[in-house]
Each structure stands twice: as C-alpha cells, then as structure tokens.
Amino acid sequence: MNIITIKAIGKRFLYLLIVLLGLSMIIFVLARIMPGDPVRMALGARAPEWVVQKTIEENHLNDPVYEQYYYWFKGILHGDFGFSWVTRRAVIEDIKAFFPATFEIVMYTAILTAIFGILFGSISAMRSNDWMDSIFRMITYVGISVPPFIFAILFMFIFAYILNILPAMGRLSQGVVPPPSITHLITIDALLVGNFPLFFDAILHLIIPVASLTMKPLVSVARVTRSSMIENLEKDYITAGRSYGIPNRLIMLKYLLKPSIIPSITLFALSSVQLFAHAFIIENIFNWPGLSRYGMNALLNKDLNSIIAVVLVIGLIFIIANIIVDFINRWLDPRVIIKESL
Amino acid sequence: MSKELLEIRDLHVGFKVFNGIAKVIDGVNIKLWPSEKIGIVGETGCGKTTTVKAIMRILSRNSLITHESKILFEGKNILKMNNSEIQKIRSNKIAMVFEDPTSSINPVFNIGTQLKDIYKYSLSYEENNPGKKELKDDFKPKVIQILKNVYLPDPKRIYQSYPIQLSGGMLQRVSIAMALINKKKLLIFDEPGTSLDVTIKDQIFRLITKVISEEKTSIILISHNLGDIRHIAERVYVMYAGRIVEVAKTKEFFDNPVHPYSKGLLLATPKLSGGLGEGISGHIPDYTNPPKGCRFHPRCKYRMPICSEKKPPLFNIDDSHQVTCFLFQNKGATINEN
Amino acid sequence: MLKNMNIQREKSKKWDDAKRGWYNYSRNFISVMGLVGILIIVFIAIFANYISPSPESAAVYVNFDEALQPPSLSHICGTDEMGRDVLSRIFFGLRISLYMVVIVLSLMASFGIVMGLIAGYFNNSYIETIIMRIADMLLAIPGLLLALVICSLLTPNITTAMMAMTVAWWPWYCRIVYGLTTSIKGEAYIWSAEVSGASYTHILFKEILPNCLSPILTKMTLDAGLIILTGASISFIGLGAQPPTPELGSMVSSGVKFLPEHWWVSLSPAFAIVIVIMCFNFIGDGIASMFEKGEG
Numbered sequence: 013m014n015i016i017t018i019k020a021i022g023k024r025f026l027y028l029l030i031v032l033l034g035l036s037m038i039i040f041v042l043a044r045i046m047p048g049d050p051v052r053m054a055l056g057a058r059a060p061e062w063v064v065q066k067t068i069e070e071n072h073l074n075d076p077v078y079e080q081y082y083y084w085f086k087g088i089l090h091g092d093f094g095f096s097w098v099t100r101r102a103v104i105e106d107i108k109a110f111f112p113a114t115f116e117i118v119m120y121t122a123i124l125t126a127i128f129g130i131l132f133g134s135i136s137a138m139r140s141n142d143w144m145d146s147i148f149r150m151i152t153y154v155g156i157s158v159p160p161f162i163f164a165i166l167f168m169f170i171f172a173y174i175l176n177i178l179p180a181m182g183r184l185s186q187g188v189v190p191p192p193s194i195t196h197l198i199t200i201d202a203l204l205v206g207n208f209p210l211f212f213d214a215i216l217h218l219i220i221p222v223a224s225l226t227m228k229p230l231v232s233v234a235r236v237t238r239s240s241m242i243e244n245l246e247k248d249y250i251t252a253g254r255s256y257g258i259p260n261r262l263i264m265l266k267y268l269l270k271p272s273i274i275p276s277i278t279l280f281a282l283s284s285v286q287l288f289a290h291a292f293i294i295e296n297i298f299n300w301p302g303l304s305r306y307g308m309n310a311l312l313n314k315d316l317n318s319i320i321a322v323v324l325v326i327g328l329i330f331i332i333a334n335i336i337v338d339f340i341n342r343w344l345d346p347r348v349i350i351k352e353s354l
Numbered sequence: 355m356s357k358e359l360l361e362i363r364d365l366h367v368g369f370k371v372f373n374g375i376a377k378v379i380d381g382v383n384i385k386l387w388p389s390e391k392i393g394i395v396g397e398t399g400c401g402k403t404t405t406v407k408a409i410m411r412i413l414s415r416n417s418l419i420t421h422e423s424k425i426l427f428e429g430k431n432i433l434k435m436n437n438s439e440i441q442k443i444r445s446n447k448i449a450m451v452f453e454d455p456t457s458s459i460n461p462v463f464n465i466g467t468q469l470k471d472i473y474k475y476s477l478s479y480e481e482n483n484p485g486k487k488e489l490k491d492d493f494k495p496k497v498i499q500i501l502k503n504v505y506l507p508d509p510k511r512i513y514q515s516y517p518i519q520l521s522g523g524m525l526q527r528v529s530i531a532m533a534l535i536n537k538k539k540l541l542i543f544d545e546p547g548t549s550l551d552v553t554i555k556d557q558i559f560r561l562i563t564k565v566i567s568e569e570k571t572s573i574i575l576i577s578h579n580l581g582d583i584r585h586i587a588e589r590v591y592v593m594y595a596g597r598i599v600e601v602a603k604t605k606e607f608f609d610n611p612v613h614p615y616s617k618g619l620l621l622a623t624p625k626l627s628g629g630l631g632e633g634i635s636g637h638i639p640d641y642t643n644p645p646k647g648c649r650f651h652p653r654c655k656y657r658m659p660i661c662s663e664k665k666p667p668l669f670n671i672d673d674s675h676q677v678t679c680f681l682f683q684n685k686g687a688t689i690n691e692n
Numbered sequence: 693m694l695k696n697m698n699i700q701r702e703k704s705k706k707w708d709d710a711k712r713g714w715y716n717y718s719r720n721f722i723s724v725m726g727l728v729g730i731l732i733i734v735f736i737a738i739f740a741n742y743i744s745p746s747p748e749s750a751a752v753y754v755n756f757d758e759a760l761q762p763p764s765l766s767h768i769c770g771t772d773e774m775g776r777d778v779l780s781r782i783f784f785g786l787r788i789s790l791y792m793v794v795i796v797l798s799l800m801a802s803f804g805i806v807m808g809l810i811a812g813y814f815n816n817s818y819i820e821t822i823i824m825r826i827a828d829m830l831l832a833i834p835g836l837l838l839a840l841v842i843c844s845l846l847t848p849n850i851t852t853a854m855m856a857m858t859v860a861w862w863p864w865y866c867r868i869v870y871g872l873t874t875s876i877k878g879e880a881y882i883w884s885a886e887v888s889g890a891s892y893t894h895i896l897f898k899e900i901l902p903n904c905l906s907p908i909l910t911k912m913t914l915d916a917g918l919i920i921l922t923g924a925s926i927s928f929i930g931l932g933a934q935p936p937t938p939e940l941g942s943m944v945s946s947g948v949k950f951l952p953e954h955w956w957v958s959l960s961p962a963f964a965i966v967i968v969i970m971c972f973n974f975i976g977d978g979i980a981s982m983f984e985k986g987e988g
Contacts, residue, residue: 035829157970162962173952252458256472257445289836311844346516
C-alpha cells in the first residue's frame with residue numbers, strides 16, 4: 013500500500029462525494045419545482061390552515077431554493093437529515109431502523125453472486141463446447157432476461173402458494189420474537205445468540221427475496237467471467253506458461269483466473285449497488301421492512317427529506333463500493349498503478 | 355549415423371476458421387540431431403511458428419493435426435503422448451522462447467513467482483529427482499542465479515518486479531531465463547529480438563550464443579533475418595506457405611540457393627555493397643483455398659505446367675542439400691519421406 | 693486499372709466483412725431465433741388492432757360477467773378483474789413496450805453520443821468539465837433508482853417514465869464516446885482534417901463517429917432489453933403507466949393481488965415481458981459476437 017495508491021483513492025473519494033452532493037442539489041431543485049403540497053398531504057385535510065403555515069415556516073419551505081439547500085446542507089453536516097412527513101420522525105432514525113433489513117438481503121445476494129458467479133463462470137469456460145456449457149448458456153439467457161420482480165412473483169407463486177414450503181411475507185413468521193439487536197441483522201444476531209430455530213426461520217424468509225435478486229447479477233458475473241477466461245485462454249502468456257511445463261491445473265486456477273476475474277469484480281461491485289434499486293420493488297412485494305420500501309413510500313408520498321436521504325445513503329454505498337473495487341483492481345492487476353503514475 | 359533427437363514426419367496442421375479449414379502446414383519434414391543448430395527461414399505467415407508450436411503441443415484450440423503426422427522426440431511420438439508425459443517434455447526437454455516478450459509473460463504476477471513455479475513443477479518431472487521436493491526456500495536462490503546467468507542487472511529487484519515495469523530487452527532475457535531454468539535438450543528461439551532495437555538485439559544474441567556454446571543443446575532458430583541464420587545455424591530449412599522448399603548446410607545455402615523462392619529471399623536482402631535488393635512480387639496464399647500443386651507457383655518466374663498440377667516431392671541436389679521443385683526433377687532421384 | 697483494383701478490393705473486403713459478420717451472427721442459432729421473435733413481436737405490435745380477439749379490452753372496458761375467467765379457447769390468457777381479455781391487452785402492451793424502446797433508445801443514444809463527441813473533442817475546456825460532471829452526477833446512483841426518483845417527483849405516466857430513463861442512461865453513451873473521442877482525437881487524420889478546414893460537424897460526425905460505432909451498437913442492442921425491464925419495473929410500482937393503459941408492468945402489478953387462484957392475470961403479462969426481453973438479449977448477443985474478431 014504505497015502513497016500513490018492512497019492519494020489517488022483519496023482524491024477519487026472526495027471527487028465522488030462532491031458529485032453526490034451535486035446530485036442532491038439537482039434533486040432538491042427538481043423537487044421544489046414539482047406541483048403538489050406535501051405538507052398538507054402529510055398533515056391531513058383537516059389540519060387547520062395556521063398549522064400548515066407554521067410548519068411551512070419552520071421548515072423554510074417558502075424560502076428561495078438556495079436558502080433551503082443551505083439549511084439542509086447545514087443539517088447534513090450535523091448528521092441531521094431532516095424530518096419525514098410520512099413517518100413523523102427524524103429521517104436519520106428511519107434510516108437507522110430500516111437499513112439493516114435491506115442490508116441483510118443485499119449482503120447475502122452479494123456473497124452468493126461473488127462466489128457462485130465466478131465459480132460457474134470459470135467452470136463453464138473450462139468446459140466450453142460441452143453439454144454443461146450449453147445448459148449454462150441457456151440459464152444465462154433466462155437469468156438476465158427476467159426482471160427480479162417477476163422472479164419474485166414466480167417463486168412466491170411456486171414455493172409459497174403451490175408447494176407451500178416457503179413463507180411469503182416478512183422477515184420472521186408471525187409471533188416470532190426477533191433476537192437482541194447486536195448487528196441488527198437478524199440472521200447474524202440469531203447465530204451470535206445461538207438461537208438456531210430463529211436462525212432457520214429468518215433464513216427461510218430470506219430465501220425467496222435473495223433468490224429473486226441474485227439471479228440477474230450472478231448470471232451477469234458468470235457470463236463476464238466466462239468470456240474473460242475464454243478470451244485469455246488463447247493469449248500468448250498462457251500458451252507460454254504451458255510451454256514451460258506448468259501443470260494445466262495450476263495454469264487454470266492461478267495464471268488464468270487472476271487476470272480473468274478483473275472485469276468480473278468491477279461488474280460485481282456495479283451489480284451490487286444496482287441491487288438496492290431492484291430491492292425497492294422486491295421489498296414492496298414481500299412487505300420487507302427495509303430501506304427500499306421506506307424509500308418507495310417516500311417517493312409515492314413525495315416526502316422530500318426521506319427521498320434525498322435514501323439517495324444519499326445509496327450514493328454513499330456506491331462510492332464505497334467503487335473505492336473497494338479500486339483497491340481490489342490494484343491488488344489484482346499491477347498495470348493499473350503504473351498507468352496512473354504516467 | 356547417430357539417432358536423431360527430433361524428427362518431424364509428414365506434419366499436416368489445419369485451423370478451423372469462419373470460411374472453412376485453413377490448411378496451413380502441408381507435409382513438413384524436419385530432422386534434428388543432438389547438439390545440432392538449425393535455422394528455419396521464411397516470410398511472416400509461412401508457418402514457422404505453427405510448426406514449432408506443434409512440437410510443443412501448444413497450438414490453439416481450433417487446430418487440427420492429421421492422424422498420419424508424427425513428431426518423434428528421442429524416438430517417442432509427441433503427438434500421441436498423454437498429459438503427464440508431455441509436461442515432462444516441456445519441463446525438462448524442450449523449451450521455447452517466444453517472439454514478443456511483452457505479451458508472453460503473465461502481466462499480473464511478478465517475475466519471481468512465475469520462475470519459481472516453472473522451476474518447482476519441473477522438479478517433480480525431472481528424471482534425476484524422483485518424487486517431489488517441497489523445499490520452499492530452495493527456489494529463490496536458484497531463480498536469482500538464473501536471472502544472473504542471463505545478464506540481468508539487480509536480479510533481486512527483477513525478482514519482485516512485474517512485467518509492466520521492465521523494458522523489452524529485460525523481458526526478452528526473462529523469457530530466456532524461463533526457458534533455461536532447467537537444462538534442456540532442445541531450445542527453440544522464435545524470432546528473438548524482432549521487437550527490440552538493434553543494440554539490445556545484439557546483446558540478446560550474444561547471450562544466446564553464449565548459452566549455446568556452453569551446453570550441448572540443440573537449437574532451432576526461427577528468423578526472417580538471414581544474417582542471424584548465417585551466424586548461428588549449421589543447417590537451414592526454408593519454408594514457404596507451410597511447406598519446406600529447401601534444406602541445406604548453411605554455407606551451401608548462402609553460396610548456392612537453388613529454389614526460386616530462396617533465390618528471391620537472398621536477392622531481397624539489402625547489401626552494403628549497394629542496392630536495396632529486389633522483392634518477390636505477390637503474397638502468401640489463402641490457406642483455406644491454397645494453390646494446387648506447388649504452393650509457390652503463382653509467384654514463380656520459372657513455373658512450368660506441371661507446377662500447378664502436382665505437389666513437388668523432395669529432390670536431392672547432393673547429400674545434404676534437398677529442394678522441392680520440379681526444376682530439379684532430372685538432376686537427382688526423389689527422396690522418400692523417410 | 694490500379695484504382696479499379698483497389699475499389700474492387702475495398703468492395704470485396706466490405707462484402708467479406710458483411711459475410712463474416714452474418715456468419716458469426718447466424719452461427720448462433722439463438723440470435724437468429726431472437727431476430728425472428730422480434731419480427732413477430734413487431735408484427736403483433738403494429739397490427740394489434742386487427743389481430744387481437746378483443747381490441748376494446750385495451751381501453752376502458754368493463755364486462756363483469758366475464759371477469760376473472762381462466763384461460764380458455766375464447767380467452768387464451770383468460771380475463772382480468774374487469775372482464776377484459778388479457779391476451780388483447782398484452783398485444784397492445786407490446787406496442788407500448790416497443791414504442792418505449794424505440795423512443796428511449798434513440799433519444800438516449802443520440803443525446804449521449806453528441807454530448808460525448810463534444811466533450812471529448814473540446815478536451816480541457818469548460819465544456820468538457822460541465823458535460824462530464826453532469827454525467828458523473830447522474831451516474832452516482834443506480835439508473836433504476838434515479839429514474840424512479842424522477843418519476844416520483846413529476847407526474848407519473850409513460851412519458852415521464854421514458855424521459856426519466858433517457859435522463860438516467862444517456863451518460864453511459866456519453867462516457868463511451870468520450871473515451872473513444874479523446875483517444876481518436878490525437879490521430880493524424882483528425883489533425884489533417886482540421887488543418888484542411890473541415891467544419892466541426894464534419895470532423896465529429898464523419899471522422900470520429902464511425903470509429904465509435906461498434907461498441908455503441910452493441911450497447912444499444914443490449915440496452916433494448918434493459919429499457920423494457922426498467923419500464924416494466926417502474927410501471928409495476930405505479931410510477932409509470934397508469935391504468936387503464938395496458939402496459940405490461942402495470943398489468944403484472946395489478947394482477948398480483950389475484951395470486952394464486954387467478955394466476956393468469958399476473959403471470960401472462962409477466963411471461964410476455966420475459967419473452968420480449970429475451971428476444972432483445974438474443975439479438976444483442978448475436979450483434980456482440982458479430983463484432984468480435986473472428987478466427988484467422
């Protein structure tokens with residue numbers, strides 16, 4: 013880890029942060045242009061006019077746009093994302109409450125995508141022109157063609173309604189008490205406390221949502237891994253390596269794999285962030301108390317503070333994912349560092 | 355006559371391409387004796403690299419080798435060996451130095467790791483070391499030593515470097531180091547120094563000459579540079595469009611080339627005494643639809659009707675000088691391809 | 693004589709390229725199938741009025757006698773809760789989907805390409821900075837999310853959804869073209885065109901653009917499926933097409949509450965969505981392999 017890396021990545025981080033704030037500005041302005049009266053919608057039709065006016069005053073909603081942005085920005089620096097009209101509490105509290113649920117889904121999806129995506133991709137590349145490869149490619153087409161929400165409906169239909177082996181809604185079955193909140197992730201917490209039945213219940217509830225979300229990115233990563241490996245297989249340095257007597261197994265598992273997974277890792281990071289967007293819809297279907305559903309409600313109710321907060325959180329995750337990918341790329345491919353110092 | 359080290363017999367190699375099969379190598383016969391140094395000459399695309407890749411069995415996946423082709427190394431047919439036998443050959447008997455070192459060294463691993471792996475796995479196949487030796491730290495000194503042997507300055511730094519950090523000349527030396535980490539019976543050099551500038555190339559050739567003189571290794575030198583061939587090779591094979599057109603001892607070849615193509619090659623060399631030389635008009639044939647008969651006849655000044663009908667066999671000029679050209683039909687008996 | 697020979701060679705080279713391109717494309721049985729599929733879908737979309745069993749189902753139509761009928765000979769995909777024939781609605785829905793693809797793809801690509809060309813060519817000027825920073829901002833969050841946010845802030849309907857998708861995805865094209873333009877800009881033939889007084893339009897569109905075509909075309913074909921997917925997702929939540937418009941995504945969503953007994957209301961349009969996306973993806977793959985370097 014040399015100084016060039018740290019400086020370069022630090023610069024990128026700052027830049028992306030500024031970009032994110034720029035986006036928030038755009039959304040802010042856009043929201044102020046929109047028609048509609050969110051305050052009245054939130055307070056109800058029967059709220060007296062003076063209450064509405066007072067609320068508007070307090071929240072600077074009558075001020076020019078740049079002033080509003082200024083107040084909002086000041087709030088951000090103190091960690092105060094404002095007040096949500098829909099849930100009637102501080103947005104930051106909402107986020108703390110809902111984020112872990114979404115994170116649990118995304119975490120499992122990401123893990124499965126990374127492991128099995130690269131695994132299936134490599135196996136398919138090594139056995140290409142085999143019947144296994146043809147099956148793989150068929151599955152690939154299905155995987156990238158079916159939107160996650162359709163997978164969700166399908167799985168729900170088959171497994172929950174017809175076969176009745178998986179639950180349809182929620183994180184836990186009715187009446188089940190959640191474990192103490194250590195990590196706020198139900199499955200991990202259940203394991204940490206040693207409560208295995210609880211763990212299994214949580215996992216069962218996770219299966220359909222995670223499966224629906226995993227299909228698309230897993231298949232994409234597998235495809236990219238496969239084509240990357242096939243392309244590299246014919247490269248000179250692989251042929252040369254074989255000519256020096258390095259065993260085939262080692263060539264595949266070490267010398268071919270490492271350069272080939274570089275595009276896969278980048279795609280993996282990108283897909284994982286897009287998961288949050290698709291999770292919006294999935295959480296809706298499964299009544300999952302997650303960030304995405306919270307954000308969805310905010311969108312449908314034009315709850316500006318919440319919308320921006322959700323956008324910022326996801327944007328921040330995107331930045332972090334980018335940074336991590338940068339680090340990994342540097343570790344995998346030394347050419348990156350050299351190109352940068354030129 | 356002692357036994358040949360390597361004999362390529364009636365080699366036919368084709369490649370599946372989008373509009374058919376490119377029949378690139380069409381009946382190549384080469385013999386190589388222990389400690390002998392031969393050169394293979396020909397223009398780009400004539401099949402020299404394909405031939406040697408066939409020896410090492412590292413052709414691409416769309417390649418096809420016919421059943422009758424034989425490549426005999428120390429008496430055994432390489433084309434029929436199984437995986438572990440062929441790996442033994444690659445680790446300990448034959449090695450190849452590739453043409454472009456910047457693309458033939460894995461870019462994401464450092465030099466030391468790659469050399470270590472080559473050495474480590476060669477030990478399990480080496481005849482003098484039955485059984486695997488797992489002495490991990492034994493490898494690094496040996497690798498540093500081989501880097502010194504190829505005249506690389508500061509071998510410890512090179513050991514940790516990645517290919518992107520090294521210059522073309524250094525990479526070429528690393529390439530040679532990879533080939534030489536074990537003593538080999540046969541070394542193949544595919545156009546060494548082509549991608550380097552002349553002064554570096556000169557150094558590389560000095561290195562090659564030193565290596566050759568020390569060991570009793572046989573050499574196949576592929577080049578389209580006749581000067582290099584003359585310098586190193588004892589015998590010369592001239593290839594055109596996937597066929598051997600002429601074979602001769604080096605001196606005899608340069609003094610008295612007989613095949614029209616060879617004559618054209620020698621005339622094309624610019625000389626200090628004056629003139630850029632003449633070229634040979636035309637270009638190499640389309641391998642998916644090669645000319646019938648002699649593959650050179652469309653470009654040949656001396657072509658006769660029979661040239662476009664029958665494939666010319668190998669004719670003897672004298673003991674060590676053969677040519678495949680109907681011009682010499684009356685000058686000597688045909689040779690069987692044995 | 694020489695000139696004719698060169699022209700001959702040019703023509704035969706282009707013909708060879710086309711042949712090789714078609715060979716590579718048709719080697720994939722799947723791509724051909726995709727092409728056939730899309731042609732069928734286009735046919736259905738254009739002639740939906742004539743071939744659907746119940747064209748009035750696409751509009752406001754109520755026939756409670758026939759509500760929620762399972763698939764039968766008269767209603768191949770059954771009927772929905774208003775008594776409308778699901779199959780007819782799917783046909784009209786296909787029309788909407790294709791309409792979306794055509795409009796969004798052309799707007800997104802053209803805007804993105806032009807922006808990319810300008811930003812790349814006028815390198816190191818404030819124009820480049822503005823364009824690329826805006827592009828970066830739009831790429832800071834996942835496209836679907838951005839599109840959803842935009843749709844929610846404005847009135848939700850199909851037009852908004854299309855606009856939102858265009859805004860969310862043009863930056864990708866901009867980036868690709870920007871990267872290619874900056875590298876091509878340094879080539880000698882650009883410099884010579886500049887020196888001989890060619891206008892900016894000429895340089896950008898006749899010299900630089902042709903070199904960017906292959907990655908752009910590949911991306912466009914792959915994006916077609918993405919547009920349908922996103923459009924369906926947006927409508928599914930309710931931020932896109934509003935009832936009674938027979939958009940496939942909103943049809944799926946309104947049918948979810950009838951699962952599992954009346955599964956056809958939701959699953960038929962879902963199946964249609966999958967088929968359309970698959971066909972586009974098949975074609976996209978074929979085109980991608982067409983641009984791949986062939987053997988030899």
